[in-house]
Amino acid sequence: MKKHDILFQAQEEAFIQALEEEMARETPDPNAIRAILDQLDRQTGGAAFDPDAGWRELQTRRPAKRRRLGRYPVVLAAVLVCLAVAGTALAVNLGLHxxxxxxxxxxxxxxxxxxxxxxxxxxxxxxxxxxxxxxxxxxxxxxxxxxxxxxxxxxxxxxxxxxxxxxxxxxxxxxxxxxxxxxxxxxxxxxxxxxxxxxxxxxxxxxxxxxxxxxxxxxxxxxxxxxxxxxxxxxxxxxxxxxxxxxxTHIDPSITVTPPALPLPDGSGNIESISLSPFSCVVISTGAPASDWPVSLVLQNGSTLPLDASNGQYTTGRLSASGQENPQYYSYFQFHPLISPSDITALVIGGTRVSLGAS
The missing domain is CATH 2.60.40.1630 (bacillus anthracis domain)
Known part of the structure; x- marks a missing residue:
């Protein structure tokens, strides 16, 4: 056997072992699995792994190299089963863990x-x-x-x-x-x-x-x-x-609204902007923090949802950029559970109502 054949087989064996280890995890990661399969395919001269090819490709791919692949078809079969079964930990990991x-x-x-x-x-x-x-x-x-x-x-x-x-x-x-x-x-x-x-x-x-x-x-x-x-x-x-x-590599799911010079309830400053995402809300204001007043969301169905810790679903933080001539105040609300921004029609701060929509 030539020296480069030994090296080739050793590299294949390492990829197959890495694949087996990932499959043995409690929650196998599909991105890692696909990366390993792509590397293995390049080693054996094939195209990048495509799970949609499914069992048909498993039966027909690269017959000339079958003696080298060893247990690879068995491992690949297990991968295809996991990718096909809905509700498994692997399927969950395709989205939110x-x-x-x-x-x-x-x-x-x-x-x-x-x-x-x-x-x-x-x-x-x-x-x-x-x-x-x-x-x-x-x-x-x-x-x-x-x-x-x-x-x-x-x-x-x-x-x-x-x-x-x-x-x-x-x-x-x-x-x-x-x-x-x-x-x-x-x-x-x-x-x-x-x-x-x-x-x-x-x-x-x-x-x-x-x-x-x-x-x-x-x-x-x-x-x-x-x-x-x-x-x-x-x-x-x-x-x-x-x-x-x-x-x-950040893709921001937030919606930012800049209302037209809406004053705070006591007139001490204005509401500068509101940023909504499924798991938080940030209100930037001048004069005073918005969290000095009761804050609530108005939902599409007409109901209101207070943003406070009393119901056990929200936590509130407050930071201020003091030391500036006209300081800005940041009131931060973390959502538990999540809320879709599209379900929120308005934010009420004290008696001030801010209509919301994509900027």
């Missing part, structure tokens, strides 16, 4: 609201035997959510009853944020814990900025848990450097 859907309390069909905001970077880094993988991102003009998984070795068992935490933050400093202040709100929510895996959502709000395409960093440093028996105490079990970098 099931863990993010649960995080936002989405009902059936609501994930379609976020299609333009979804990206699947799938980047991984390992240190101290612990791997961190980015599974999916979700962004709009003022916020970024990152779904990631932390996988531990057999020597580190995770007790699901403990209050686990991964120290670190989302670094947006490389993004061209068009903001009067560098203020941001960061957080890290644990979604699920199993004996050797943590699923979490890291997020960053930039209510005084505008998210744009660019490089994003997730910087994590310590894995541990909180004890609350007497006073809060963080117990680290692993320290390392888990620095993940990827490019955010």
């Amino acid at each position: 099931e863990k993010l859907a649960a995080y936002f309390h989405l009902q059936s069909g609501e994930s379609a609201l976020l299609e333009s905001a979804i990206e699947n970077p799938v980047t991984t880094v390992s240190d101290q035997g612990i791997s961190v993988t980015i599974r999916q991102t979700l962004a709009n003009s003022s916020g970024l959510y990152v779904l990631y998984e932390v996988t531990t070795p057999e020597s580190i068992a995770l007790d699901p009853e403990k209050n686990w935490h991964m120290e670190g933050f989302l670094d947006l400093s490389s993004l061209p944020l068009q903001a009067p202040l560098g203020s941001s709100i960061f957080g890290n929510d644990i979604v699920e814990v199993t004996p050797h895996k943590i699923t979490a959502v890291a997020y960053a709000y930039t209510p005084v900025g505008t998210m744009s395409s660019g490089t994003v960093h997730l910087r994590l440093t310590r894995l541990g848990y909180w004890e609350f028996s007497s006073s809060p105490q963080f117990i680290p079990i692993a320290e390392g450097t888990w620095h993940l970098t990827w490019h955010l």
Whole structure:
């Protein structure tokens, strides 16, 4: 056998092994699967993988190379089954990941609201035997959510009853944020814990900025848990450097409305603009923050929906760009559950009603 034939087979074997490993995941990623299949097809001289070709292509493709492909047809058959079965974890991952859907309390069909905001970077880094993988991102003009998984070795068992935490933050400093202040709100929510895996959502709000395409960093440093028996105490079990970098190709699903000089209820300033996306609302005003008054949405069916935390569905943040001659105030409302901007006809701030529509 020639030397280049040995190398050729070794490369094919590596691609097939990578394909099998991805298929063995709890939620296989279709983008990663297609990328591996495309690489394997190029190795064997075929065209890029097309799942629509289905079983017919599986039966007829490249018969002359069958002896080299080994278990490839079996693995490909499994891929085609997964791509064909609706309702599987793989099918969910073609749109919004099931863990993010649960995080936002989405009902059936609501994930379609976020299609333009979804990206699947799938980047991984390992240190101290612990791997961190980015599974999916979700962004709009003022916020970024990152779904990631932390996988531990057999020597580190995770007790699901403990209050686990991964120290670190989302670094947006490389993004061209068009903001009067560098203020941001960061957080890290644990979604699920199993004996050797943590699923979490890291997020960053930039209510005084505008998210744009660019490089994003997730910087994590310590894995541990909180004890609350007497006073809060963080117990680290692993320290390392888990620095993940990827490019955010941002498509903003927000609708921005600039009303014609509408005054605030007390006349101290004006409502400058309102930005709506399925998971947030940002009101920019002068004179005072809009959140100083009751704020509610008016829906297509005529009902009103208060934007406050009392009903357990919304959180409210307030930032001000102080120190300026005519400061702007940013009132940020995060939606839980999501709301389609097309279902909102108006925003009411105190007694001031702002009709909404695409700018």
